[in-house]
Amino acid sequence: MITVVGTGTGAPLPPDAEAALDRAGLVVGARRHLAAAALPDTAARVVLGPLAPALDAIERYLEKAEPAEEPADSGARGRVVVLASGDPGFFGIVRALAERFGSGRLTVHPGVSSVATAFARAGLPWDDAVVVSAHGRALRTAVNVCRAHPKVAVLTGPGSGPAELGAALRSGGDGDGSGSGSGSGSRMLVVASALGSGSGERVERVTPAEAAVRDWGPAVNVVLCLDESRALSPVRTVAGPPPSPSRWALAEGEFTHRDSMITKFEVRALALARLGPRLGEHVWDIGAGSGSIAVECARFGAAVTAVEKTADGVERVHANAAAQGVEVTVVHGAAPAVLSDLPDPDAVFIGGGGRELPAIVTACARRTRRSVVVAMAALDRVPAVREALVAAGLDCEGVLLQSSRLAPLPGDVTRLAATNPVFLLWGVRPPMRSEGVTQ
Incomplete structure (x- = not known):
């Protein structure tokens, strides 16, 4: 059996966890956890650095020890104990241990997670928080979540700490050094370091700009990214991010627009499906x-940048985002010129462009990670757009959408009212193929 003990946020170990340590034959943990624990003199120790060597050491030990072990309730010595920070089942080592040895061989004693502790120090509930790990992962996902949601906990790591997160939010970038803009909004960062260490614990509130210029050291546990004006949500039934919207492709009347210059809901529905x-x-x-x-993309939880060249259009985007309770970063300028300053997108919708449309499609298609969707009223523009998508390496498909809506007539009868036809083209980046493997 393997006993996993969560520690490191100041709470004392439960008696059964202490008993497991007392019977341990092999103890695996970070150097600070091994130094702080009362370990038997006879127990072997493995300092937890890279995960694979530690798992290999556990496997070798179990192969030698388990055949001669007494039943689990006998109190026999020689057990494996893994020390971990906080709740080891929450973005922790329990996943790797269960995958390698099976969950049935694990006994887990969770501690208080760093996320729960950080929100406690901030005096906030966190059932409505989104938790994202940037430890050993790309920072851009955490940045996008922070831009889109009012309450986020980011588990940090080397190269993805408060300074890098603050710099990306301050610049509107995605963590890879590209872009500038206004993605941080009214965000405040709460940087929690050395949680549970007593006098060494630090919980600091800083702006993204302030975080970006600090050297935070290795003791940071978690960073909370908060829009303090929306930090307290109504009572929740389901924890985590808000559920996906119950309806989409909203009616045009739910948006402020000028002279019916708005993507019709039939077109919007398919565009959202492809985005x-x-x-x-x-x-x-x-x-x-x-x-x-x-x-609508923001309502699905994505971070969104809207590019609009007219000043009144910029105001309408802001007003419509506020009316639907979402956040959209709006860039006032003309594409493709302003696109070079934006962080790379996962998907792009193009609903305007005029004579610059092929150049805009080319610029977007070269940088998108997944897809580009283009809506056009003019047949003449379809070949150039398709050529631009294909030239950028995207697989291109499209349809002509032409719908008729039910409309009332005098005498309590109904007619069909045709909407203007729209061409919708989309390009999708093919999946990466492994060398030597045909997919």
């Missing part, structure tokens, strides 16, 4: 107009 906006991703809405696509 696939989701939590942790970044979507561009180019030629945003009313911002209907941008707002």
Whole structure:
């Protein structure tokens, strides 16, 4: 059996966890955990650094020890104990141990997670928080979640700490050094370091700009990213991010727009299906107009940047985002010129562009991680757009959407009212292929 003990946030170990340590034959943990624990003199120790060597050491020990072990309730010595920070089942080592040895061989004694402790220090509930790990992972996902949601906990790591997170939020970037803009909004960062260490514990509130210029050292546990004006949500039934919207492709009347210059809901429905906006991703809405696509993508949890060249259009996007309770970063300028300053997107919707449309499609298609969707009213523009998508290496498909809506007539009868036809083209980046493997 393997006993996993969560520690490191100041709470004392429960008696059964202490008993497991007393019977341990092999103890695995970070250097600080091994130094702080009361270990038997006879126990072997493995300092937890890279995970694979530690798992190999556990496997070798179990192969030698388990055949001669007494039953689990006998109190026999020689057990494996793994010391971990906080709750080891929450973005912790329990996953790797269960995958390698099976969950049936684990006894887990969870501690208080660093996320729970950090929110406690901030005096906030966290059932409505989104938790994202940037430890050993790309920072851009955490940045996109922070831009889109009012209450986020980021588990940090080397190269993905408070300074890097603050710099990306301050610049509107995605963590890879690209971009500038206004993605941070009214965000405040709560940086929690050395949680549970007594006098060494630090919990500091800083702006993203302040975080970006600090050297935070290795003791940071977690960073909370808060929009303090929305930090307290109504009572929740389901924890985590808000559920996906119960309806989408909202009626045009639910948006402020000018002279019916808005992507119609039939077109919007298919565009959203091809864009696939989701939590942790970044979507561009180019030629945003009313911002209907941008707002709908934000309702699905994506971070969204809307590009609009008219000042009144910028105001409409802001107003529509506020009316739907979402956040959209709006860039006032003309594509493709302003695109070079934006962080790379996962998906792009292009609803305007005029004569610059092929150049805009090319710029977007070269940088998107997944897809580009283009809506056009003019048949003449379809070949150039398709050529631009294909030239950028995307697989291109498209349809002509032409719908008729039920409309009332005098005498309590109904007619069909045709909407203007729209061409919708989309390009999707093919999946990466492994060398020597045909997919």
